[in-house]
Amino acid sequence: MxxxxxxxxxxxxxxxxxxxxxxxxxxxxxxxxxxxxxxxxxxxxxxxxxxxxxxxxxxEELLRRAVSRALDGLFGILDEQHARVGRAVERLEYVTRRMVEVLTGELPYVTLLLRVRGNTDTERWAMERRREFDHQVAELLKAAAADGDVRGDIEVRLATRLVFGMINSIVEWYRPDSGGRLTDREVADAVVELVFGGLREGV
Amino acid sequence: MxxxxxxxxxxxxxxxxxxxxxxxxxxxxxxxxxxxxxxxxxxxxxxxxxxxxxxxxxxEELLRRAVSRALDGLFGILDEQHARVGRAVERLEYVTRRMVEVLTGELPYVTLLLRVRGNTDTERWAMERRREFDHQVAELLKAAAADGDVRGDIEVRLATRLVFGMINSIVEWYRPDSGGRLTDREVADAVVELVFGGLREGV
Structure with missing residues (x-):
């Protein structure tokens, strides 16, 4: 048939x-x-x-569904076991890795979310939810700094912005179908290594 | 009068x-x-x-002049003494700091450069020049890794993309006139600290 x-x-x-x-x-x-x-x-x-x-x-309903899919992916991370239990720095590292995975896994949806500019109610709602997510990650960074596990000399809000800037920039060049030169796992590893360890070899 | x-x-x-x-x-x-x-x-x-x-x-002439101003600022960095003399890792650190300074100092011009998408000859030329700049910074990173001063476990091209991603994202939120809450110097310091040292406190 x-x-x-x-x-x-x-x-x-x-x-x-x-x-x-x-x-x-x-x-x-x-x-x-x-x-x-x-x-x-x-x-x-x-x-x-x-x-x-x-x-x-x-x-607008299509936009709402699309950005919801991205936001559900991101907020879902915060409910996962490793994001809720353990030292703040370990939870932060887990969330960082999972953010990259959600971004690469839901690439077009997260790309759209990041480009939303706030001209309609749905766009403003999406931006508000993004800020709320950023805020929760910033709180985790603050807790890790309070534990003494993360450097305290970079202001939390600035550090959060820079780290999100690095992660979000991945949508500009990552393509899952580009011959598999880089897997999402390799990208996530590199981001975690860079964000937590920095470029410089241990002195 | x-x-x-x-x-x-x-x-x-x-x-x-x-x-x-x-x-x-x-x-x-x-x-x-x-x-x-x-x-x-x-x-x-x-x-x-x-x-x-x-x-x-x-x-198109206005576009060319505008992106030239941004590109001249960026390429100018590579001609500066501290970008040309010394260990590769120190030169890379200097270039990273100066990139942030050029970005914040020439904010609208660099913003435009970063948004250019390649529909006209001027746009394609600007993108080509950007790639050339990125390439020169990647070469510096490669040299620093060869010296053993920078970790070799993150592929050079990926590391360069992530670092540029962090730096370029500054145009999304930095405003020189926003009450001076953050100076360009503080932003440059934070980027250099993060990129080279990472978030984690020395173990």
């Missing part, structure tokens, strides 16, 4: 919420959320606008 | 190449280079389009 084939112009709508979301996120990342119309989404998905409206109320 | 005042609608064109460039860079960073028309530049500068054409051949 063969699957019914779409007609010449429009594709048969076989999308699930997840597969439609994947198309939308690709378009959002290429054109920017503001620059994307329902027309663009319809063309990219190969189905009519009314078919899209069958799945979602509009592009 | 009073300076002649501009009329109600249009401003008298008292721009120098540098002050006109400053206006253009602000608009490019706000709207994106692609999204900026000569009309936008004319409105932001408060002078007519033909007045702008009196200064430059068009917006």
């Amino acid at each position: 063969s699957t019914p084939r779409p007609g010449a112009g429009a594709r048969r709508d076989t999308y699930t919420p997840d597969t439609l979301l994947a198309v939308a996120v690709t378009v959002f990342n290429e054109r920017g959320y503001d620059g994307t119309s329902m027309e663009h989404l319809s063309k990219a998905a190969g189905i009519s606008k009314s078919s899209i409206y069958h799945h979602v109320t509009g592009k | 009073s300076t002649p005042r501009p009329g109600a609608g249009a401003r008298r064109d008292t721009y120098t190449p540098d002050t006109l460039l400053a206006v253009a860079v602000t608009v490019f960073n706000e709207r994106g280079y692609d999204g900026t028309s000569m009309e936008h530049l004319s409105k932001a500068a408060g002078i007519s389009k033909s007045s702008i054409y009196h200064h430059v051949t068009g917006k």
